[in-house]
Amino acid sequence: MTGVHVSTSINGDPVEYVCPADESLLDVLRDRVGLTGVKEGCGTGDCGACSITLDGALVCACLVLGAEAEGRKVTTIEGMGDGEKLHPLQRQFIDNAALQCGVCTPGFLIAAKSLLDENPDPTVEEIRYALAGNLCRCTGYDKIVRAVQAAAKDLRRQKK
Amino acid sequence: MKHDQKYTGQEFKVVGARVERPDGVDKVTGRARYGADANAPGQLVGLVLRSSHAHARIVKIDTSKAEKVAGVKAVLTSADLPDLTNGDAGNYATLVNCMARDRVLYDGHAVAAVAATDKSSAKKALKLIKVTYEKLPHVTDVDEALKKGAPLVQPTNKQDGKPSNKSGHFEFGHGDIEAGLLEADIVLERSYKTEQTHQGYIEPHACLATVGPDGSGELWVTTQGHFSFRIMCAALLGMDVAKLKVTSSEIGGGFGGKTHVWIEPVALALARKSNRPVKMVMSREEVFKASGPTCATSMDVKIGAKKDGTITAAFIECRYSDGPFPGIWGMLGGMTAWACYDLKNCKAVGVDVLVNRPKVAAYRAPSAPMMAFGVESTIDQLAKELDIDPVEFRLRNVAKEGTRSSYGPIYGPIGIEPTLEAVRDHPHMRAKLRKNQGRGMASGFWFNIGGQTCSDLNVGVDGTVNLTVGTVDVGGARASLSLIAAEELGISYDQVKTNIGDTSSLGHNDTTEGSRGTFSSGMATIFAAREAIEVMKSRAAQMWGIPEDAVEWKDGEARAVGAEHGNLPALSLKEIAAEAGATGGPIAGHHEVTADGSGVSFASHICDVEVDPETGKTTVLRYTVVQDAGKAIHPDYVEGQFQGAAAQGIGWALNEEYVYGEDGCLQNAGFLDYRVPVCSDLPFIDTKILEIPNPNHPYGIRGVGECSIVPPLAAIGNAVSNAVGVRLNHVPMSPPRILKALDDAGA
Numbered sequence: 001m002t003g004v005h006v007s008t009s010i011n012g013d014p015v016e017y018v019c020p021a022d023e024s025l026l027d028v029l030r031d032r033v034g035l036t037g038v039k040e041g042c043g044t045g046d047c048g049a050c051s052i053t054l055d056g057a058l059v060c061a062c063l064v065l066g067a068e069a070e071g072r073k074v075t076t077i078e079g080m081g082d083g084e085k086l087h088p089l090q091r092q093f094i095d096n097a098a099l100q101c102g103v104c105t106p107g108f109l110i111a112a113k114s115l116l117d118e119n120p121d122p123t124v125e126e127i128r129y130a131l132a133g134n135l136c137r138c139t140g141y142d143k144i145v146r147a148v149q150a151a152a153k154d155l156r157r158q159k160k
Numbered sequence: 161m162k163h164d165q166k167y168t169g170q171e172f173k174v175v176g177a178r179v180e181r182p183d184g185v186d187k188v189t190g191r192a193r194y195g196a197d198a199n200a201p202g203q204l205v206g207l208v209l210r211s212s213h214a215h216a217r218i219v220k221i222d223t224s225k226a227e228k229v230a231g232v233k234a235v236l237t238s239a240d241l242p243d244l245t246n247g248d249a250g251n252y253a254t255l256v257n258c259m260a261r262d263r264v265l266y267d268g269h270a271v272a273a274v275a276a277t278d279k280s281s282a283k284k285a286l287k288l289i290k291v292t293y294e295k296l297p298h299v300t301d302v303d304e305a306l307k308k309g310a311p312l313v314q315p316t317n318k319q320d321g322k323p324s325n326k327s328g329h330f331e332f333g334h335g336d337i338e339a340g341l342l343e344a345d346i347v348l349e350r351s352y353k354t355e356q357t358h359q360g361y362i363e364p365h366a367c368l369a370t371v372g373p374d375g376s377g378e379l380w381v382t383t384q385g386h387f388s389f390r391i392m393c394a395a396l397l398g399m400d401v402a403k404l405k406v407t408s409s410e411i412g413g414g415f416g417g418k419t420h421v422w423i424e425p426v427a428l429a430l431a432r433k434s435n436r437p438v439k440m441v442m443s444r445e446e447v448f449k450a451s452g453p454t455c456a457t458s459m460d461v462k463i464g465a466k467k468d469g470t471i472t473a474a475f476i477e478c479r480y481s482d483g484p485f486p487g488i489w490g491m492l493g494g495m496t497a498w499a500c501y502d503l504k505n506c507k508a509v510g511v512d513v514l515v516n517r518p519k520v521a522a523y524r525a526p527s528a529p530m531m532a533f534g535v536e537s538t539i540d541q542l543a544k545e546l547d548i549d550p551v552e553f554r555l556r557n558v559a560k561e562g563t564r565s566s567y568g569p570i571y572g573p574i575g576i577e578p579t580l581e582a583v584r585d586h587p588h589m590r591a592k593l594r595k596n597q598g599r600g601m602a603s604g605f606w607f608n609i610g611g612q613t614c615s616d617l618n619v620g621v622d623g624t625v626n627l628t629v630g631t632v633d634v635g636g637a638r639a640s641l642s643l644i645a646a647e648e649l650g651i652s653y654d655q656v657k658t659n660i661g662d663t664s665s666l667g668h669n670d671t672t673e674g675s676r677g678t679f680s681s682g683m684a685t686i687f688a689a690r691e692a693i694e695v696m697k698s699r700a701a702q703m704w705g706i707p708e709d710a711v712e713w714k715d716g717e718a719r720a721v722g723a724e725h726g727n728l729p730a731l732s733l734k735e736i737a738a739e740a741g742a743t744g745g746p747i748a749g750h751h752e753v754t755a756d757g758s759g760v761s762f763a764s765h766i767c768d769v770e771v772d773p774e775t776g777k778t779t780v781l782r783y784t785v786v787q788d789a790g791k792a793i794h795p796d797y798v799e800g801q802f803q804g805a806a807a808q809g810i811g812w813a814l815n816e817e818y819v820y821g822e823d824g825c826l827q828n829a830g831f832l833d834y835r836v837p838v839c840s841d842l843p844f845i846d847t848k849i850l851e852i853p854n855p856n857h858p859y860g861i862r863g864v865g866e867c868s869i870v871p872p873l874a875a876i877g878n879a880v881s882n883a884v885g886v887r888l889n890h891v892p893m894s895p896p897r898i899l900k901a902l903d904d905a906g907a
Contacts, residue, residue, distance in 0.1 A: 037190015100635030102187030103412025140807030
């Protein structure tokens with residue numbers, strides 16, 4: 001299969017790659033760009049472990065083709081912190097023990113950030129529905145919801 | 161205090177603190193490396209061809225076309241895996257399960273494998289492998305498999321001298337059931353079924369294997385037991401244990417499912433054949449079809465009681481579907497069934513049954529949740545019949561210190577009574593309920609295990625400490641073990657960094673299962689630290705020029721004691737470490753142990769549900785877990801274990817099940833159709849940690865990871881019954897089953 005040449009932006013950096021036309025953006029990110037923070041849990045868009053944003057929209061990287069990233073802006077977990085400084089969501093996930101095995105964590109953080117960008121003061125129910133596309137098998141979600149609440153509060157305080 | 165025991169009220173300085181876990185930053189930034197996150201130069205992609213038949217004879221496998229595909233470096237069938245198991249039935253079953261030999265035994269059974277330079281070429285080659293099958297009759301249901309004339313899963317398997325699908329029969333208990341039933345004022349007999357569920361870890365099985373022509377190999381793998389994986393792989397492939405180095409990656413969930421090899425021996429065999437590193441990652445469909453879910457069961461329960469609530473006889477028989485190979489699931493279930501109670505006459509029978517489904521592996525307190533569903537559902541009905549509060553009814557029959565357990569041992573200090581008292585006194589029990597809402601409670605038991613363990617503790621030149629352990633960190637164990645090392649040495653948590661050692665850096669460590677990680681590695685860590693302290697006392701004595709017996713260790717420093725030397729200023733761990741080169745070399749402590757005396761654990765749960773009578777959908781409104789932890793080293797992660805276990809139990813109770821078609825094939829091998837609880841399905845899960853110290857552990861630790869998956873099935877069943885007045889005897893209590901039960905009841 002002839003490769004497709006793609007020019008895109010990943011976490012703010014210009015990136016070029018060649019990938020088969022049928023290769024998912026998930027495989028491109030993990031195997032060609034080396035961003036293994038994006039996880040594969042199912043490959044069918046059911047678990048949310050590969051959550052990224054594409055031009056700001058929350059998507060499962062396993063359901064997007066690598067070729068579709070041409071000219072667009074991709075953000076992954078690797079681009080979430082500000083240099084040494086963790087994003088308040090990352091900080092609160094650690095402080096609230098919102099991860100056990102941690103494999104779903106990158107996806108949850110991207111999905112939670114996507115929620116808080118749109119809705120800085122979500123209710124518990126809004127948090128639970130916004131994160132319903134991300135599966136966690138370790139925590140029962142309790143501490144994840146609490147971490148998102150705490151991070152939302154931090155972010156609101158920062159903005160003031 | 162009523163429940164005071166040895167080690168009650170121990171004072172700790174750092175243990176019990178909610179500190180930041182050492183792997184936290186790596187895991188929130190995407191830096192943590194899991195099974196599929198490692199790569200090697202020149203690596204190949206390995207893929208497996210799997211059976212789409214439930215049961216068939218393999219007539220012929222033609223790989224000639226696949227071998228000719230550009231980029232294909234190795235094609236593997238069972239012909240490449242000679243039987244080196246020397247009559248070891250367990251290893252032979254593993255070999256057959258990793259690659260089918262004469263027959264395929266379930267939908268998803270591996271038949272051949274390919275390693276190629278890229279995924280497309282490997283996929284192309286898989287399609288060109290031609291397997292000729294002769295279909296055989298199959299059986300997937302546990303009850304059907306026991307019927308006369310059922311297709312035989314393993315024709316060589318016999319019971320009472322005759323071919324049978326029954327592969328094991330285990331009995332536990334004491335007393336005389338018949339006599340006990342005669343004493344009873346009331347006898348209840350009930351039957352139940354539970355469907356097969358999967359651990360559902362989010363990270364699929366993945367590994368990277370290398371084997372050189374010199375017979376040395378390396379395996380990077382997501383596993384709960386890298387030492388056990390090494391033994392299994394070496395045995396199947398004829399390698400020397402010492403020449404295979406296995407490194408456990410970060411593990412993306414296991415819950416028992418990563419205690420067993422599936423693709424790993426295949427990856428090593430492909431690497432050996434191609435002389436190239438081979439990476440293999442299961443798809444989610446493969447995880448469902450061809451890893452190790454837990455059993456489906458069918459059971460019969462009979463309990464007799466007096467009017468005053470005393471149980472006079474308790475009997476259960478539970479039949480477990482093991483997949484195509486004999487397991488010990490009936491035995492484990494049988495041992496747990498009546499463990500919460502002090503019974504004069506009790507008996508539990510666990511039966512193992514072969515079916516054409518995947519080879520079952522452990523799933524969190526394996527076999528216990530099913531029997532607890534039968535036991536706790538029946539007990540709840542009995543309490544209702546006798547008009548006794550269900551908590552009070554359990555308390556009247558509860559096991560205590562000194563009780564002879566239903567599986568044999570006499571209990572030491574145990575936590576079942578305190579958990580029930582905590583449930584009775586919990587405000588949750590008095591919260592108001594509305595129409596179609598109901599409350600249920602149930603209890604559960606799990607043994608916990610100890611096992612072979614060793615830890616190394618090395619004091620660095622700057623006074624910081626590396627602890628190396630051989631148990632895997634599945635949910636925060638490195639933080640707990642650092643706390644323990646810091647406590648024992650008398651230094652701060654920040655001065656300790658715990659790592660998981662690979663198989664070449666430590667002696668054998670048993671698999672991280674049976675809630676043994678913090679219990680056993682904690683024990684080895686305490687004694688390793690004590691050994692290091694002895695070394696440091698000796699070094700301090702040298703530095704001072706005084707006898708060793710004039711030195712004691714307190715709060716992280718050596719102190720000279722006695723009238724003669726008591727004036728010397730103390731030497732800190734850091735000061736002693738800085739002089740190590742001049743006083744005898746590096747400072748270390750290590751400890752090897754078969755950690756006996758794991759404390760048993762008990763949990764009691766309360767749950768409120770609302771059932772929609774129109775749709776049959778059940779919503780969990782409120783959930784409370786009470787469990788005895790012995791000692792909670794890091795309370796955040798103890799709560800996390802309670803909450804996660806409860807959530808898995810809720811999924812099992814309400815939604816999750818393997819659905820097999822008439823053709824014996826799995827119909828829902830994906831997260832869309834096998835529905836685990838999502839965030840919007842669950843409430844906050846309240847937890848109450850009890851600490852009844854385990855007298856066999858210096859810090860009183862009991863395992864905490866498994867027990868809380870045991871009560872939810874019955875707790876929810878009891879709540880559903882109280883909400884809408886119908887008793888569900890079949891798990892999961894999915895909307896169609898609840899609707900049918902409501903219809904049958906004429907509601």
